[in-house]
Amino acid sequence: MKSDNASGRDGTHTFVEVTALRKNFDGTLALQGVSFGVARGTTVSLLGPSGCGKTTVLRSIAGLETPDAGRVRISDTVVFDSDGGINLAPEVRQVGMVFQSYAVWPHMTVAENVGFPLKIRRVPAAEIESRIADVLALVGLEGLGARPATNLSGGQQQRVALARAIIHEPRLVLFDEPLSNLDAKLRDQMRTELKLLQNRLGFTAIYVTHDQEEALALSDNVVVMNHGLVEGMAAPRELFARPTTPFVANFLGFDNMFEGTVAWIGDAGTGDSSPSVSGGAGIPIGVTVGEDVTLRCFWRDGAQLARGAPVILAFRSERVTLGSPGGKDEPGSNRYEGSVEACVYLGTCQDYLIEAGSMRVRAVGPGDSTFGRGERVAFSIRPEDCCVFSGGQSLGLKGLTEE
Amino acid sequence: MKAGRGSGSLSGALAPAPTSGLGAKPWARNLLAPQILIPGIAVLVGVALVASPFLATVVRSALAGAEGALAPSLRNFTTLFQDERFYSALGITAVTGLAATLLSCFFGLTLAWIVARTDTPGRSWFDTLNLVPFFLSPFVGAVSWTYLAAPHAGLLNNAISRYLAGPGDLLNIFSIGGVIWVLALFYTPYVYLFVIGPMRRMDPALEDAARVHGAGFLLTVRHVTAPLMLPALFSGALVVFVTSAGLFDVPLALASPRAIPTIPTTVYSLVQYPSDYGRAATIGVLVMAITVFFALAQRAYLSRRSYATVTGKGYRPRTVQLGRWRYATLALELFYVLSGVVLPMIALIFVSLSSLWTGWPAFAYMTLGNFDQVLFHHDLARRALVNSLIVAVLGATIGVLLGTLQSYYLQRGRSRLRTIMDSVLSLPLGIPGIILGLGFLILLIRTPLYATLWIILIAYIARFLPLATRGISAMLLAIGGDLEESARANGASWAQTVRVIVLPLIKPALVAAWLMLFVIFIRELGATILLYGQGTETISVAMVILGEQNFGQVAALAVVQTLMLVAAFMLFRLTRSSILES
Ligand SMILES: Nc1ncnc2c1ncn2[C@@H]1O[C@H](COP(=O)(O)OP(=O)(O)O)[C@@H](O)[C@H]1O
Ligand SMILES: [Mg+2]
Numbered sequence: 001m002k003s004d005n006a007s008g009r010d011g012t013h014t015f016v017e018v019t020a021l022r023k024n025f026d027g028t029l030a031l032q033g034v035s036f037g038v039a040r041g042t043t044v045s046l047l048g049p050s051g052c053g054k055t056t057v058l059r060s061i062a063g064l065e066t067p068d069a070g071r072v073r074i075s076d077t078v079v080f081d082s083d084g085g086i087n088l089a090p091e092v093r094q095v096g097m098v099f100q101s102y103a104v105w106p107h108m109t110v111a112e113n114v115g116f117p118l119k120i121r122r123v124p125a126a127e128i129e130s131r132i133a134d135v136l137a138l139v140g141l142e143g144l145g146a147r148p149a150t151n152l153s154g155g156q157q158q159r160v161a162l163a164r165a166i167i168h169e170p171r172l173v174l175f176d177e178p179l180s181n182l183d184a185k186l187r188d189q190m191r192t193e194l195k196l197l198q199n200r201l202g203f204t205a206i207y208v209t210h211d212q213e214e215a216l217a218l219s220d221n222v223v224v225m226n227h228g229l230v231e232g233m234a235a236p237r238e239l240f241a242r243p244t245t246p247f248v249a250n251f252l253g254f255d256n257m258f259e260g261t262v263a264w265i266g267d268a269g270t271g272d273s274s275p276s277v278s279g280g281a282g283i284p285i286g287v288t289v290g291e292d293v294t295l296r297c298f299w300r301d302g303a304q305l306a307r308g309a310p311v312i313l314a315f316r317s318e319r320v321t322l323g324s325p326g327g328k329d330e331p332g333s334n335r336y337e338g339s340v341e342a343c344v345y346l347g348t349c350q351d352y353l354i355e356a357g358s359m360r361v362r363a364v365g366p367g368d369s370t371f372g373r374g375e376r377v378a379f380s381i382r383p384e385d386c387c388v389f390s391g392g393q394s395l396g397l398k399g400l401t402e403e
Numbered sequence: 404m405k406a407g408r409g410s411g412s413l414s415g416a417l418a419p420a421p422t423s424g425l426g427a428k429p430w431a432r433n434l435l436a437p438q439i440l441i442p443g444i445a446v447l448v449g450v451a452l453v454a455s456p457f458l459a460t461v462v463r464s465a466l467a468g469a470e471g472a473l474a475p476s477l478r479n480f481t482t483l484f485q486d487e488r489f490y491s492a493l494g495i496t497a498v499t500g501l502a503a504t505l506l507s508c509f510f511g512l513t514l515a516w517i518v519a520r521t522d523t524p525g526r527s528w529f530d531t532l533n534l535v536p537f538f539l540s541p542f543v544g545a546v547s548w549t550y551l552a553a554p555h556a557g558l559l560n561n562a563i564s565r566y567l568a569g570p571g572d573l574l575n576i577f578s579i580g581g582v583i584w585v586l587a588l589f590y591t592p593y594v595y596l597f598v599i600g601p602m603r604r605m606d607p608a609l610e611d612a613a614r615v616h617g618a619g620f621l622l623t624v625r626h627v628t629a630p631l632m633l634p635a636l637f638s639g640a641l642v643v644f645v646t647s648a649g650l651f652d653v654p655l656a657l658a659s660p661r662a663i664p665t666i667p668t669t670v671y672s673l674v675q676y677p678s679d680y681g682r683a684a685t686i687g688v689l690v691m692a693i694t695v696f697f698a699l700a701q702r703a704y705l706s707r708r709s710y711a712t713v714t715g716k717g718y719r720p721r722t723v724q725l726g727r728w729r730y731a732t733l734a735l736e737l738f739y740v741l742s743g744v745v746l747p748m749i750a751l752i753f754v755s756l757s758s759l760w761t762g763w764p765a766f767a768y769m770t771l772g773n774f775d776q777v778l779f780h781h782d783l784a785r786r787a788l789v790n791s792l793i794v795a796v797l798g799a800t801i802g803v804l805l806g807t808l809q810s811y812y813l814q815r816g817r818s819r820l821r822t823i824m825d826s827v828l829s830l831p832l833g834i835p836g837i838i839l840g841l842g843f844l845i846l847l848i849r850t851p852l853y854a855t856l857w858i859i860l861i862a863y864i865a866r867f868l869p870l871a872t873r874g875i876s877a878m879l880l881a882i883g884g885d886l887e888e889s890a891r892a893n894g895a896s897w898a899q900t901v902r903v904i905v906l907p908l909i910k911p912a913l914v915a916a917w918l919m920l921f922v923i924f925i926r927e928l929g930a931t932i933l934l935y936g937q938g939t940e941t942i943s944v945a946m947v948i949l950g951e952q953n954f955g956q957v958a959a960l961a962v963v964q965t966l967m968l969v970a971a972f973m974l975f976r977l978t979r980s981s982i983l984e985s
Contacts, residue, residue: 062611091618099611099612103606105609105613107630107631116617120617120618161612168616
């Protein structure tokens with residue numbers, strides 16, 4: 001297998017290539033054709049709700065699960081190919097893996113756990129010892145080598161699992177929700193440490209998580225999965241700002257979502273085109289939500305759009321600006337008035353639920369804002385903060401919002 | 404801690420000191436409270452049942468001389484240690500116990516792995532079938548194997564000489580090998596039960612981690628799977644070694660006919676005329692010491708290997724795809740089930756239906772006469788059936804009652820003696836039935852209890868009560884004490900709380916313990932053989948007595964006994980599955 005098909009979209013070498021993986025567990029379609037690539041030295045996150053197939057993808061790459069169809073290439077070795085009948089055993093795929101349950105062996109000491117990959121590879125004992133010391137220092141467990149592995153806290157077991165996964169300098173490190181069993185504070189700390197370690201060692205990694213912050217913080221690229229399918233793949237910033245589907249938007253915290261119809265296309269609305277968003281940022285359109293409210297936003301999808309077509313409009317509550325009613329409309333801003341239906345004080349900020357005609361908008365105001373229940377309030381949302389998706393996907397959205 | 408918060412401690416700590424002239428001190432009043440008094444009595448009964456045969460045996464071993472003129476002396480020990488036959492019996496018992504343990508570890512571990520972790524066809528069936536020998540009588544098993552593998556007379560030997568032109572005495576069940584073989588078949592389910600739980604609960608990621616980090620299948624087994632299973636396997640092996648070495652049934656059926664000496668059969672013959680109780684008691688003391696040593700060793704070993712109980716929650720059981728090897732594992736399963744259950748039962752049924760057994764089924768000799776005899780005419784057999792049923796039903800009921808109270812003390816009591824009591828009460832578990840029977844014989848031979856059903860009942864309960872206590876304790880531990888405390892806090896008395904809250908919750912464990920004791924009491928031979936008298940024979944004793952006269956009636960009696968055991972087994976499976984469902 002030469003690297004004729006190994007260059008990725010962005011021109012860099014695609015180090016890991018997963019192509020059209022399918023897996024069926026007695027009737028459950030766990031994977032329905034998953035494809036993505038990982039560039040050398042980068043981290044890709046698989047992000048999605050529980051049960052969407054993330055673990056199955058990871059286990060298929062490690063060789064712990066045999067997919068029904070598809071292909072997996074790591075570096076220049078095809079480790080799995082259903083057409084070519086290739087299926088390498090896990091032990092020869094040369095990867096490291098951190099398991100959700102840590103999978104630290106309880107009958108071994110910390111050092112025996114960490115040194116296992118080297119011992120199995122028959123590395124000389126003296127070298128094993130010095131490398132164990134090095135890697136334990138790296139993960140912050142220096143001096144604990146002689147401890148029985150069961151005498152460790154959750155966070156320490158996590159570090160043992162991490163040390164074991166990197167000590168043999170694998171070409172790929174797989175993480176299956178490594179932080180999900182830790183409590184919130186420790187999770188934040190470990191996340192930062194993991195990031196530092198990754199910068200320092202530069203390993204290629206695939207990181208499975210259902211936590212969007214983890215995915216955004218730790219990876220160069222995020223693959224969002226849903227029901228065994230890839231919903232979208234992008235760099236964290238792009239994904240965060242411009243989700244590609246309603247599902248991705250919802251999963252990444254676009255908590256205002258409305259079904260609407262296209263009221264106008266082009267400059268038909270105000271007759272003025274805002275200079276800040278012209279030039280490749282999309283065509284301005286108006287979307288009517290409910291009976292009376294029409295929001296101005298941008299259509300960035302290259303596809304054709306007709307007036308009256310169903311669309312989905314989404315924006316984040318943090319991007320909604322609140323103000324006193326009666327002020328004047330800035331041109332091009334979506335400014336409306338409604339009444340406060342509920343407000344929740346959270347210290348640094350306050351959550352509001354605002355009713356405006358048939359629309360209910362979630363908004364976040366500063367902690368010292370003082371709109372009371374039933375009070376009139378003005379809110380505005382910038383057109384560039386709105387995402388619009390064509391309405392064919394509305395069914396998927398319904399399923400989501402009911403959850 | 405939980406138990407310490409029991410209502411008893413609350414009233415003890417918070418109640419003001421009595422000021423009226425009642426005279427009772429608070430601790431005395433506490434001791435008389437029903438929740439302390441009743442379980443306490445059950446524990447004392449248990450201790451007495453353990454201690455009295457122990458002490459009687461020890462005392463008798465230290466007495467020597469003619470009956471009626473016994474004097475303290477160590478002569479029993481010195482003469483025993485000079486007796487060559489004692490050493491050969493000891494050696495043979497150790498060898499058979501050890502070999503049976505190794506073989507049943509092999510079977511138990513492999514079968515558990517096949518059922519729990521592979522895609523072998525029919526796994527769920529085998530999960531039940533592997534346990535069947537656990538409920539059958541080892542004595543009947545050994546007798547059935549003589550129908551299969553006695554030289555020149557066994558079905559298998561005859562089949563070999565007929566169809567394979569082999570010699571007619573290729574298999575000889577009347578040998579040390581035969582004893583080992585039947586013991587291994589019957590103790591395999593013990594190992595199986597010990598290891599299948601940990602095997603099912605083990606986080607498969609532990610093995611996956613080894614695979615991913617470079618170990619192949621066999622290296623993973625060596626470095627991860629095997630060491631993780633070792634504590635459970637070792638515990639099972641210890642139990643199997645102690646109980647199989649002390650089992651009387653199998654050597655009686657297979658070693659005694661060829662005068663091969665073993666420890667249990669030696670004790671038996673020392674009590675027959677001309678008897679030597681002193682020497683029998685001396686052997687008894689040594690066996691008890693060895694058993695206690697093993698029990699302590701097991702405790703010490705397990706407390707060092709605490710990870711034996713470190714298990715995951717909610718792991719998806721993953722099965723190994725065996726491919727063509729599925730047929731090899733299937734063959735091993737079939738081999739075990741055929742050897743342990745199917746073949747012996749077929750042979751037994753053939754013999755029970757034959758008026759004359761020639762080592763080959765002959766339709767000319769087919770008859771129901773044996774059953775007609777043992778069920779309706781033969782006095783000894785009919786008496787034995789009635790006696791066994793009485794002892795089993797009564798014994799299981801008393802056992803469950805005492806076991807419940809003891810568990811309540813062990814799990815909910817607040818006495819500092821609880822951990823010690825736990826050890827003391829479970830001591831009889833490893834003591835061979837015949838040794839405990841000897842203890843009660845020495846103790847009660849001069850009392851009116853001797854040669855009544857009561858002495859048999861007492862010995863049975865003493866020997867097997869810990870099984871009931873353990874099962875019920877586990878259930879009490881699992882449900883915790885909070886529900887009782889809230890009932891007490893809402894004003895229910897202790898008796899009401901037990902009746903309305905505790906008993907309904909532990910009912911599945913009570914039913915299981917009752918059935919377990921019933922099964923054991925129906926088939927027990929070792930604890931009975933020294934204690935029965937004219938008129939108090941049990942089914943197993945009747946088989947021993949009849950064995951010298953009539954093959955067909957022994958087999959018919961064995962079939963009847965087996966039907967009782969199978970019925971109890973089926974009830975047990977039913978209640979167990981209803982426990983799992985709820
Ligand atoms: N060994 C298995 N047997 C049966 N179903 C499985 C198995 N492994 C995964 N599944 C199913 O496949 C789907 C995807 O599972 P998984 O990859 O573990 O999801 P995730 O890691 O995203 O939570 C789920 O519906 C799960 O129930
Ligand atoms: Mg998962």
